[in-house]
Amino acid sequence: GGDEAAGEAMLQEHLRWRASTLPPPACHPELPEWAFFHGTATDGTRILFVQGARIDPDKGNPTHYALSAAAAIDAETQQVSATEHFTVFVDTRANDGWANPKIWGIVPVVRACIRVLGANYPERVRRIVIRSLLCAWVLREIAWIVRWCTYWQQLRKAMRCKSLSC
Secondary structure, eight states: OOOHHHHHHHHHHHHHHHHHHSSOOTTSOOOOSOEEEEEEOTTSOEEEEEEGGGOOTTTOOHHHHHHHHHHHHHHHHTTSOTTOOEEEEEEOOOOTTSOOOOHHHHHHHHHHHHHHHHHHSTTOEEEEEEEESSOHHHHHHHHHHHHTSTTHHHHHTTBOOEEOOO
């Protein structure tokens, strides 16, 4: 069994956070559509599709992006069971007309998302797939940075990186 008191405290903290944060306030900046649910994986989990190249640091700070991801997850999880998992598919490819920030420019967004989503939607991610044209050493550097984030232990067991060889 688990610690029921700790579980109840976590639930109450989440409900307070959700009531004060979601939906994002009117002053929340309008961000590009960078994270959204789209389809299902072969194992039946819903896919949270993330387009890193759409993250524009000029349109919002890392907390704004984390809240927009939380809003997308919250809207989606209203329709499913509290224990359903999802797959995060991160597409790092650039595209014309997008912000296309340097990889180091999105690291603060990744950290903020891990902090906010890990605290409020724990163990909902079944796997993380990274679709990249980057060399393997860049993915190792990103993993090194993420490793130092507070919720790395929760993500480490589910993280799977897929990259094309250089």
